[in-house]
Amino acid sequence: MKFKDYYETLGVARDASPDDIKRAYRKLARKYHPDVSKAADAEVRFKEIGEAGEVLRDPEKRAAYDALGTRRDQERADGRAPGEDFQPPPGWDAGYEFSGRGDGADGGFGSQDHSDFFEALFGRAARAQGARRTSARMPGQDHHAKVLVDLEDAFRGAQRSISLRMPALDEQGHGVLKERTLDVNIPKGIREGQHLRLAGQGGPGLGDGAPAGDLFLEIAFNPHRLYRVDGRDIYLDLPLAPWEAALGASVSAPTPDGEVELTIPPGSAAGRKLRLKGRGIPSNSAASPAGDLYVVLTIALPLADTAAAKQAYQAFATACDFNPRAALQGGTP
Amino acid sequence: MSHFAIDIVEEDVQLTLVELCRASRAPEGQVHTWVVEGVLVPEGATPAEWRFHGAALRRARLAATLTRELEINTPGVALALDLIEEIESLKAALRRLR
Numbered sequence A: 001m002k003f004k005d006y007y008e009t010l011g012v013a014r015d016a017s018p019d020d021i022k023r024a025y026r027k028l029a030r031k032y033h034p035d036v037s038k039a040a041d042a043e044v045r046f047k048e049i050g051e052a053g054e055v056l057r058d059p060e061k062r063a064a065y066d067a068l069g070t071r072r073d074q075e076r077a078d079g080r081a082p083g084e085d086f087q088p089p090p091g092w093d094a095g096y097e098f099s100g101r102g103d104g105a106d107g108g109f110g111s112q113d114h115s116d117f118f119e120a121l122f123g124r125a126a127r128a129q130g131a132r133r134t135s136a137r138m139p140g141q142d143h144h145a146k147v148l149v150d151l152e153d154a155f156r157g158a159q160r161s162i163s164l165r166m167p168a169l170d171e172q173g174h175g176v177l178k179e180r181t182l183d184v185n186i187p188k189g190i191r192e193g194q195h196l197r198l199a200g201q202g203g204p205g206l207g208d209g210a211p212a213g214d215l216f217l218e219i220a221f222n223p224h225r226l227y228r229v230d231g232r233d234i235y236l237d238l239p240l241a242p243w244e245a246a247l248g249a250s251v252s253a254p255t256p257d258g259e260v261e262l263t264i265p266p267g268s269a270a271g272r273k274l275r276l277k278g279r280g281i282p283s284n285s286a287a288s289p290a291g292d293l294y295v296v297l298t299i300a301l302p303l304a305d306t307a308a309a310k311q312a313y314q315a316f317a318t319a320c321d322f323n324p325r326a327a328l329q330g331g332t333p
Numbered sequence B: 001m002s003h004f005a006i007d008i009v010e011e012d013v014q015l016t017l018v019e020l021c022r023a024s025r026a027p028e029g030q031v032h033t034w035v036v037e038g039v040l041v042p043e044g045a046t047p048a049e050w051r052f053h054g055a056a057l058r059r060a061r062l063a064a065t066l067t068r069e070l071e072i073n074t075p076g077v078a079l080a081l082d083l084i085e086e087i088e089s090l091k092a093a094l095r096r097l098r
Helices: A006-010 A018-032 A042-056 A059-077 A116-133 A151-156 A242-247 A307-319 B017-024 B028-036 B056-070 B074-097
Strands: A143-149 A158-169 A175-186 A195-198 A215-221 A227-230 A233-240 A249-253 A260-264 A273-276 A293-299 B006-008
Touching: A006 A018, A006 A042, A018 A042, A018 B056, A042 A059, A042 A116, A059 A116, A143 A151, A143 A158, A151 A158, A175 A195, A175 A215, A227 B074, A233 A242, A233 A249, A242 A249, A242 A293, A260 A273, B017 B028, B017 B056, B028 B056, B028 B074, B056 B074
Parallel strands: A143 A215, A233 A293
Antiparallel strands: A158 A175, A195 A215, A195 B006, A227 A233, A249 A260, A273 A293
16 A cells, blocks of 8 residues: 655645645645546546545644654654555554544545545544444435446437446445446436436445435446537538539438438538437437437548549639639738 | 336436435535525425426535535535536537537
8 A cells, every 4th residue: 555645635745734735625626626627637636635635634634644654754764664565553543533524424525435545544433433323224325426328328228237336334334345236227318417316226224124325327428439419419520522512412321320311402511500300319208309410511522632633623623713712802901 | 127216317306305415415404505595496385395306416416515525605606506507508519519
């Protein structure tokens, strides 16, 4: 296990005042909050920051952590370099009372996602407190997870096997993460950002006959090679040859439902949208009609890489009295 | 096969105050405040009669995490939710244009 430098995580000095720590923590928490930040590593960073904040903003935990750090420095200075591997010495926490800050049974800040390091130092103490509080009969917690499905699943419905790491209690009453696989029916018509509620699949109830909580799954789509999704509408870019766009054509286009034959009207410009009504994500209730499929035309130019092609382009230029920059005229003094 | 009921929260589900609090891990008093401030708009006159549309779950969860993890007060949460939704609609528009 690696020793975590929580001061480094928050970018503060070891002798930083509580106010400095609070300020640094808040600033970083805002910056990396996964609901706000779009940084790729936001979730990971946010958890680290949360953990560092949980320790350094709690005077008792900070004092215990500091004592551990001092001891470690001392060992280093004595030439007993502990290296990368770290194990808390026995009895290291004697005399400290970890009062906890929302990391009890009600699943406070990231409490299910602490690092091994944090768990080794503060996990058991925090949990023992949580367990004491939940002796009464109470329904299980609702759990939440995100799942990625394919856009095609929303068109046809699908059965997907979903692996989740869910907090659970082991025989000793310690919180552990258990791998759990669920077979879930993805209903036809599901859209990105919607939630599935799986009744009774959340945390177990505590006490006799207490009902289990529910599991909520937030749906997101895997990025698709061809389609973009906006709510229930689907967008497809369809490349055309210049003559197809100019003269009109009948071309086949893929849709999540299978190929369709499209009539391209003559004189179609790039960017023109053809709407296929009702061919977006299908309806699954009266309240949500089927979406539309938008085919966005783009124009692809053939290369002038043979003598014949060059000649054809030249003939094209001669035949059309065309100035693509007509609208720019008068733009320079 | 699934042997449990599956509902699409945003389509099929209305939540009571107790259900919303449990699903979003927000204390009841906090949800009250959010209703008063217009962060959540349930149907029904009294808290016991309140029914929240399924879409309120996401807002309540966001509000709860912002409150807990960033220590933002209620008007701040209301503002953040509105801005987050605006950013999402702008991003959707950007995807359409891309």
